[in-house]
Amino acid sequence: HELEQLLSPIKVEEEKIIYDKKIKPILEKLGAPHDVSADNVILKEIEAEIFYQLLLSNPIKIVETDSVPQIISSGTGIRIKPKFSASVGVRIGRPEKAAARLMKPPVHTLFPIGNKGGMTRDLVKASMGSEFYCNIFNRTCKNCNIPSISIKCQNCGTKTTIEHTCSICRSVLDAPFCQKCKKKVPTYSFKPFPLKDRILAAQEKIGVRVQEPFKGVMELINQDRIAEPLEKGLIRQSLDLTVFKDGTVRYDATNSPLTHFKPAWIGTSIEKLRELGYDSDIDGNALASPDQTIEIKMQDVIIPLESGKYLVQTCRYIDTELIKFYNKPAFYDVKNTDDLIGHLLIGLAPHTSVGIVGRIIGYTETHVCFGTPNWHSAKRRDADGDADSIMLLMDSLLNFSRLFLSDKIGGLMDAPLLIQPVVLPHESQPQAHNFEVVKKLPLEFFEDTISAKKSSEVKSVEIIKTRLETERQFYDYYFTHTTSALVTSRSRSAYSTLGSMLDKFDMQIRNAELISAVDTTEIVTNVITTHLVPDIIGNLRAYGRQKFRCTSCGRKYRRTPLLQHCVCGNKLIQTITRPSIEKYLRLAKRLVEKYDVGPYLKGRIGTLEDEINLVFGKRSGDQLLLTDYN
Known part of the structure; x- marks a missing residue:
């Protein structure tokens, strides 16, 4: 029907074809530039010449069973091909996300407070009472005869011991099993704890004054009810940080794959990139300009600038913890986001228990974490809009403990129980092996699309799968289309704003x-x-x-x-x-x-x-x- 309308213009002149205004939507679909008058639409110059040669110079016979390209081809003698062979209608696009990973509600320390701290679960408020009771691990200092949450007593420095009391016969045991009652003995109990004294001691040791509210948890979820040292919570509170269930400080960001970048896109200097091992661009030229295109290394990541600022605070927390709590020298000593470049982090998907090591090389104003397809795939992600968490490697090594995790089903998920230091492409998911690494797509590929071949049958395009177990599985990834910027003028989608x-x-x-x-x-x-x-x-x-x-x-x-x-x-x-x-x-x-x-x-x-x-x-x-x- 639409073709019939195009074959029936109002007037055909030497360099002009005039149509009724009602066919304007058809011309818009074709992408044909045209002028609009009061009642007509007008094709001029090259557009008019193309329409005349294809549609009007020779009579075209319309066959109902043929497609429009077939009808035009048979009428003109010129082979007209469809723009594409097949299309799929899908709903795509997911709002990006980048924010600190918080517990609900956010807390400063993993210490049980029950209902004593009011709605805010404030440890300071709970410590003001005459006596504080909580469900906590049975660790005691025999020398001072006071309960403790540390391996060493904070008063005398001697090693604390674990008490096992049978809940049936009340016998004090050395092992968590009562031979007399044939029952497992709990390693925790509801007992008095000197919370006020511990907070005062923590303040004195760290040199930080506690502020209200100093938030704890309602109850501990781990099997032995092991609490976290209050000193760590004090440092987090002073730096406006919160803790996750496993003792780490995390930041969530949406995944996005990236194989190449320009220094100008990520705000990293040429000198710094050279220090990180980037000596040349994709053409082998020495790196000298921020506008050169560089292939990103397998485990390098580009993170949101907001997450960089948050991780700088985390670095300060770790350094203070090392100096004041562990009596060790500082590790990071970073003052801004530039100092953080080159340091290692861990990427972790919520449904896994293996953290993948990555290296920070720059920042973007977006709310996504850019990494190679293989790096995301190592986390068992397809980079299809899901958000994963990132955390500093030192934070995981220093503050994570399996003893904080729940003993229930699923309790070990979303925790870095293992850390994978090296990403090997052949160990990634098959999805990460099925993308092309060529500079241009050959003619044979486009001919295969017209014949609707299965993707597995197309052999004219090199993909990562063909490089596995070779040295080039790690580098020499090419692309078919260039871009002038990593992000558009709007760095965030309207949905998220x-x-x-x-x-x-x-x-x-x-x-x-x-x-x-x-x-x-x-x-x-x-x-x-x-x-x-x-x-x-x-x-x-x-x-x-x-x-x-x-x-x-x-x-x-x-x-x-x-x-x-x-x-x-x-x-x-x-x-x-x-x-x-x-x-x-x-x-x-x-x-x-x-x-x-x-x-x-x-x-x-x-x-x-x-x-x-x-x-x-x-x-x-x-x-x-x-x-x-x-």
Whole structure:
């Protein structure tokens, strides 16, 4: 039908072809430049000549079973090929992420505090009471007769011992098993601990004054309830750092593969790159300009600038820890992000237990961590938008302990139990072996695409798989297309900068309406079906199963006590409220009214509104959303 319209112009002149204005969308699809008048569209010069020679110089017979390129080819005698052989419609693009890895809620130290520290789990507040009890490892100094969390007593310096007390016969044992009761003896107990004295001693040793709140954990998750030294938490607090469950300080960033870079892209000087082993560019020329293209080494990484600043703080934490706590010399002695270049880090995927060593060579303003495909694959990642954590190698060696990890299923995941110092391409996943390393794609490759060959049958393009077990598996990776910049003018996607979910969804709808290839109604239907309706139903169900929380101590109740208040005497509040249930209801109503999503979805949204009104009562008036004014 569209071809028939192109074959029927209003007027054909010497260097001009005039069409009715209704074929403008067809010309836009073809990418043909044209002028627009009041009622017509006009092709001029070279575009008019091409259209005339292909479509109008000789009569073209339209055969319904043939494609448009076949029809034009048969009519002109010129072989016209499709621009591509096949296309796949997919939803791609995931918002990048780069942020410090925090526990929920964030804490400064792995020390159990229970409900003593209030809502903020403040160790300082807990230490102000007359006596502090906690569930902790049974390690005691026999000389001072006081509990300890260290191998050596902080008072007298003698080695502390582990006490094993049978919970049945109360016998004190040397081993964690009672032969008399034939039971395993726990290595921890709920007992008094001199928290205030320990905090004062830690302050004096480190030379840092504790600030409120000094946050600990509700309870320890490891089998023996082994706590972390308070001194480490004090140093972290002074540097605005938090700790993860395994004792390390981490930063999360989205993965992105990279094989080449220019010094100008990463802000690293030529002199520094030479120190790191980069002597020449991809053409073998000596490295002298920041605009030369360089092949990145197998385990070098380029990290977000924000993560670099965070890791500088981590370096200061480690150096202070070495000097003040371990009485050793500083290791990093870095003052800024430039000093951090060349140091080693560990990349770790959440579902694995092996950290992969990498070397920092520069920074970008993006929220992604650039590394070679093999480096990401060594972490068992496909670089498809997932985020992994990075941590300093020294932090993992010094502060990580398997004893901090949970003994439950999955407790050993997302922890650097092993460290892989060298990445070997043949040990990476097969996905990392299936990308091309050539300077240009041969004609044979494009002919193979037209015949729709399987990728495994294409032999004209060299891939990493063909280089495995050879020296060139590590270097001489080439590329087919150059670029002038590593990032665009916008270093972050709009999704990650927009505030509320309503703003993000409104932007998605506006973009969908601008793109002719996207069916906006289908997008709206999918969002309502897969996101809005399940969210409203799930929140309504959760409301009926919710717990009640004390505003003072944070204690939660499955049911409201008969006294209508907490055992501490303070007020109880709901954990789920009406606004959180119907936060997307008004948006859903507006969408089903504006777009033709069908009677079923309209009826379902109306039914959900009726159910919410039955539970809470009908509102007298609804507050308008910003998106209602569009």
